[in-house]
Amino acid sequence: MTDLPGLPSRRSFLKASAAGAALSGFALSAKAQAPQPPVPLDQYEREYLNGVEWAFVLAAVSRLIPSEGDGPGAIEARVPVFIDRQLAGDYGAASDWYMEGPFQPDADPLRGWQTPLNPAQIYREAIPLVDQWCTDQHGAIFADLDDDVQDAVLTALQKNEAGLAPELKDFFTILLANTKEGYLSDPMYGGNHDMQAWVYVGFPGARANYKEWVDRFNVEYPLGPVSIKGERA
Amino acid sequence: MARQEKKRDVVIVGLGWTGAIIGKELADEGLDVLALERGHDQDTVPNFQYPDMIDELKYGIRLKMMQKPSQQTVTIRRTESETALPYRSLGSFLPGNGVGGAGTHWNGLNWRPQAEELRLRSYISERWGEGIIPEDMTIGDYPVSYDEMEPFFTRFEKVAGISGTAGNLNGQRREGGNPFEAWRSEEYPMPAMPTTYDGHKFAEAARAMGYHPFPAPGGIASTSYVNEYGMQMGPCNHCGFCERYGCYQYSKSSPQTTILDALRRMPNFEYRTESEVLRVEMAADGRTATGVTYFDEKAGEEVFQPADIVVLASYQLNNVHLMLLSGIGQPYNAVTGEGVTGKNYAYQMNGGVTMFFKDEHFNPFVGTGANGMCIDDFGINNIDFGAEGFIGGAYWRSGQTNGQPIRSMPLPSGTPAWGADWKAAVGEWYGHAMSIGTHGSCMSYATNHLDLDPTYTDRHGRPLMRMTFNWNPNDIRMTQFMKGKAEEVARTMNPDLMQSSFKSEGAQYDVRPYQTTHNTGGHIMSESPTTGAVNKFSQAWDKHNVFITGAGNFVQNIQYNPTGLVGGLAYHTAHAIRTQYLSNPRNLV
Numbered sequence: 001m002t003d004l005p006g007l008p009s010r011r012s013f014l015k016a017s018a019a020g021a022a023l024s025g026f027a028l029s030a031k032a033q034a035p036q037p038p039v040p041l042d043q044y045e046r047e048y049l050n051g052v053e054w055a056f057v058l059a060a061v062s063r064l065i066p067s068e069g070d071g072p073g074a075i076e077a078r079v080p081v082f083i084d085r086q087l088a089g090d091y092g093a094a095s096d097w098y099m100e101g102p103f104q105p106d107a108d109p110l111r112g113w114q115t116p117l118n119p120a121q122i123y124r125e126a127i128p129l130v131d132q133w134c135t136d137q138h139g140a141i142f143a144d145l146d147d148d149v150q151d152a153v154l155t156a157l158q159k160n161e162a163g164l165a166p167e168l169k170d171f172f173t174i175l176l177a178n179t180k181e182g183y184l185s186d187p188m189y190g191g192n193h194d195m196q197a198w199v200y201v202g203f204p205g206a207r208a209n210y211k212e213w214v215d216r217f218n219v220e221y222p223l224g225p226v227s228i229k230g231e232r233a
Numbered sequence: 234m235a236r237q238e239k240k241r242d243v244v245i246v247g248l249g250w251t252g253a254i255i256g257k258e259l260a261d262e263g264l265d266v267l268a269l270e271r272g273h274d275q276d277t278v279p280n281f282q283y284p285d286m287i288d289e290l291k292y293g294i295r296l297k298m299m300q301k302p303s304q305q306t307v308t309i310r311r312t313e314s315e316t317a318l319p320y321r322s323l324g325s326f327l328p329g330n331g332v333g334g335a336g337t338h339w340n341g342l343n344w345r346p347q348a349e350e351l352r353l354r355s356y357i358s359e360r361w362g363e364g365i366i367p368e369d370m371t372i373g374d375y376p377v378s379y380d381e382m383e384p385f386f387t388r389f390e391k392v393a394g395i396s397g398t399a400g401n402l403n404g405q406r407r408e409g410g411n412p413f414e415a416w417r418s419e420e421y422p423m424p425a426m427p428t429t430y431d432g433h434k435f436a437e438a439a440r441a442m443g444y445h446p447f448p449a450p451g452g453i454a455s456t457s458y459v460n461e462y463g464m465q466m467g468p469c470n471h472c473g474f475c476e477r478y479g480c481y482q483y484s485k486s487s488p489q490t491t492i493l494d495a496l497r498r499m500p501n502f503e504y505r506t507e508s509e510v511l512r513v514e515m516a517a518d519g520r521t522a523t524g525v526t527y528f529d530e531k532a533g534e535e536v537f538q539p540a541d542i543v544v545l546a547s548y549q550l551n552n553v554h555l556m557l558l559s560g561i562g563q564p565y566n567a568v569t570g571e572g573v574t575g576k577n578y579a580y581q582m583n584g585g586v587t588m589f590f591k592d593e594h595f596n597p598f599v600g601t602g603a604n605g606m607c608i609d610d611f612g613i614n615n616i617d618f619g620a621e622g623f624i625g626g627a628y629w630r631s632g633q634t635n636g637q638p639i640r641s642m643p644l645p646s647g648t649p650a651w652g653a654d655w656k657a658a659v660g661e662w663y664g665h666a667m668s669i670g671t672h673g674s675c676m677s678y679a680t681n682h683l684d685l686d687p688t689y690t691d692r693h694g695r696p697l698m699r700m701t702f703n704w705n706p707n708d709i710r711m712t713q714f715m716k717g718k719a720e721e722v723a724r725t726m727n728p729d730l731m732q733s734s735f736k737s738e739g740a741q742y743d744v745r746p747y748q749t750t751h752n753t754g755g756h757i758m759s760e761s762p763t764t765g766a767v768n769k770f771s772q773a774w775d776k777h778n779v780f781i782t783g784a785g786n787f788v789q790n791i792q793y794n795p796t797g798l799v800g801g802l803a804y805h806t807a808h809a810i811r812t813q814y815l816s817n818p819r820n821l822v
Contacts, residue, residue: 064651071660091295098302098321100689110743111309113321151652158650176651184638185290201663203598203638206287208472210599217430220594220664228284 038193044081047088048120052141056127057083057175059143063150064179071200072193074179082182082191092120106166115167119174126164126171133162186228195233198225235526235535241267244525244540246510246555247547249334250796251782251803253488253496254392255544257462258807260502262815267538268504269527271304271547272331277489281337281479289637293477298338300328300548304509307550308686311703311742313567319689319697324745326580326752327477328548332506333488335548335750336796340476340602340634341452341485343395344793345386345801348379348415349614350674353624353789361619367707369679370624371577372789376760376769376822379415382801385808387419389800393486394458394466396603397421397450411447413609426455426469428632430595431667432606435631438726444610449630451603452486452796462495473635475602485602507531511693513543513559513779521778522559528693541818542778542810546803549785553578553683553755554698556781561773562756562766567682567701573766573774575684577677577754578700579790582625582708584735586719587643587668588728595667597636605632611718613674613792623710626792627673629719638663646732669723671715671735674792675708675753683755703742712736751795753787768822770809771802777820780806 039045046054057080067073074080086092097113105115117125130153131141138149145153156162157172164171182191184198186206192198198205205225213221226232242264245252252268260266275281291297300306300323308317329335349356352374357366366372399420400410409425425448428436436446453475454466469484483490496502507530514523514537524539545552553575556562562574609615613626635641638659643666648658686699716735723731759765762774771786773779782803784795791798813821 065656066653069653069657071656073656094322096296096301096303096322098306098319100319102688104316104318107318108741110741110745111318112324112744114318154651179651181290181294181639184642185294186288189290198638201638201642201659203636203663206284207598208283208287208474209470210472210596211468211470213596213599214427214429214471216596217433218593219596221596221599228288230284 038078041075041078041080046084048092049084049087049123052131053123053127054080054084055143056131059150060154060175061179063147063154064176065183072196074183076193077183077191077197078193079179079182079191082185082189083178085190086178086181087120087123092118094118105169113170115170117167122168122171122174126168129164129168130157130162187231188227188229195225195227195231199233235537236529236532237537237539240524240539240541241265242540243267243542243544244269244538245544245546246525247271247334247545247551248332248488248504249329249546249548250336250488250800252334252544252546253492254389254800254803255546255780255782255807256502257492257496258804258811260496260499262811263501266502267540268502269508269510269525269538270332270504270506271509272506274506275331275333275337275479275489276493277479277481277483281481283481286478286481287472287474289639293637293640296323296327296477298329298331298477298479299323300330303692305551305691306697308689308697308699309742309744310699310701313680313701317686317699317701320744325743325748326750327747328550328750332493332504333479336487337479337489338477339796342603342794343390343393343450343452343486343797344628345415345417345797346379346791346793347413347612347614350791351375351377351379351382353613357618357624365619366624370707371677371679372624373759373764375788376758377805382805383416383418385804386797386801387417388804389797391422392460392462393452393491393800394423394454394460395421395450395452395486396423396426396455398425398448400447409447411607411609412445413612413615421450423455423458426451426453426601426604428606429599429604432604432632434667434726435669435722436606438722439606439608442722442725444608446606446608449603449605449607449632451601453601453603454484460491462492464491464495466490469601471599471601471604473598473600473633473637476634508536510547510555511535511558511695513545513555513561515560515776520776522776542780545779545781546783549752549755549783550683550698552781552783552785556756556766557683557685557698558695561776561779564684565682567679570679573757573759573762573764575682575755576765577757577788578681578683578702579675579677579753579787580702581749581751581790582627582673582675582704582712582736583671583749584673584712584715584719584733585668585670586716586723586731586733587666588723588726589643589645589662589666589730591665591729593665595633595664597633597641597664597666600633600635602634603632604634605630611715621710621714623707623714624676625674625708625711627671627711627715628792629669629671629715631667631669633667636664643668645730669719671712671719672792672794673708673711673715675790676705677754677789678705681705704736704740706738709736709738709740751784751790753784753790753795756781756785757788758786759788768820770821771806772809772814772821774820778818780810782806
């Protein structure tokens, strides 16, 4: 079969089928529509994160949602791309938030966001400090540590025991929240690649029409997800 | 020098539910009506349309339909001795923004208060004696009775298009409805919505224990419907995108689906968006308002808008803020108990039990904001306060509103927040859990109130409003009572795992997790000018041409979601302006 210019390659489709387990009939058209595979993460053109930060985020999210076991990990879901784009946008800049002083970053956590820094600044300031802390404690930056040491560092960050200043104390909280957001949000934001995380948990995405399913009690919904842009998985 | 616009009969601040209701009623009266809306314009098409609206990240997480704290927010402290800090990013409550206000992104749960809730202090005094009311609990009677309000509740339900099953039609108990509700003069305009598997399971368990389940009443169309303004709603398809979203298919009650298109067509109505009202201006004698000054976002300048009647129809927090900035009502002083504006701020006390069933499928994405089955067996009019040692009550509901996986991912307690075990848990448990929620009352206290912050200012240089709020032992006891009862019901359902989330003794108010946007009080209704800011017609006691609508009118919060009472009070106010005020502008009480 000859591949036609501008249309998906038959060969790349077959490759995709072989790679994906248990593809449904809907998946056929999804793969057929996919114009080209995404840029590998190491060639991705970053919008906000610098090289050091990118290496940290890649390593951290791969421990927060690891690849092992069933379902995609954060790397397969391309969560780092999502985080990079979010930090480059109005979320990173906290453009909707009230960011006037005076600030009280050491306030009781129950009182919410009280640092003068926005999320993008927190990533920027916290990552080199965490890398330095890892070097002091473990002899290498975070990305170069073994999995179990990385897990121990993330646990220390979670408990605020990694020596970060109060201005940066929300770093782990937003890193984890952003990782889950990138895993489970619509793929148009760069994460949840191929809607694999939705397939894994069983969320049908933007189908948004279940009138006939209200009273089908205790019957598993059979259809896979669609995205806002109309892709299917 | 502010630009000055042509004088209007009526200027309305805010175009949400109550602004739209008052606007339509007064425009029908032939008045020249102008509404000023701080936010952007928005309508079902193009702003809410499918598929762009079905975006959990943008609307559910980044909250793009909500008020931006950079434009307006409050400061919050738990006690008088704490320094209030800004509510910098939204969490605990989510005020709306733009045309339609919070009426666009709500879940649609629409309730009337119980008759006893509107005369709570008298009800308690008659049954148990005034002595059981804690000294700092500033609850009172509403200056309107349920019987007076009944026609206005009916009117709002018919305009808003509410689905439900009456439990008490003119005093006759009706099978399948809420047997503990006050009388209603008419059936709901639409039959109740069907319920998903979780609500069905809960109803069976509750019925087996002798309770009285009924379908949740909601502003979600169960069928096609046309209201008195000629506005048409279409039946809901249970897409599961109500709360935090605009409805893309004209099924959820909102100002857009039920009032605004009819109002926009009227030649004597105009609205201006991106027009943020900065203060209400007063006549030299201080007894009436002359209009409002607003900031015109597009022109970048202040504008004076003269009007004969000013209606504050903005969100509760913003109404109180404008009153404090404009000198409407004496500010409440928590130490002396004197003053009225900012008094009796209250919130809502909710809890829940989550049950996990490994081998059962709930399809949690099949839902509506007002889905499910309820019981009212532990409502305010059904609890012996003297015996139980608290004042209050809660209705319960089991119904899935959405399965959006970022924010609706219940996992068994003890599941790690990240790592391989977290990933395994989301794969194992998504779609296998249901919950019973208890939606409870929150009483008013001398200590919980609103005033102006001494430190923080908004982009116009105005002081932010300061909220002083913490949980009170009475309301904690109420929710702990619900916990015990709800766990009993949950256990009879034999889940594989179950867990509870109820506030416990010593709980401090946490501004981070979403709780509810049911902020109430601050400009409460009262029998006399010394005890509240507005009279029974929502008319400011000290400025007779200023009317102030919304949940700020609540003397204490009710056990239900507030919209039914808010809508009823707005129609009550509009009726009073039409029938009593226009012919003879004066203090109506």
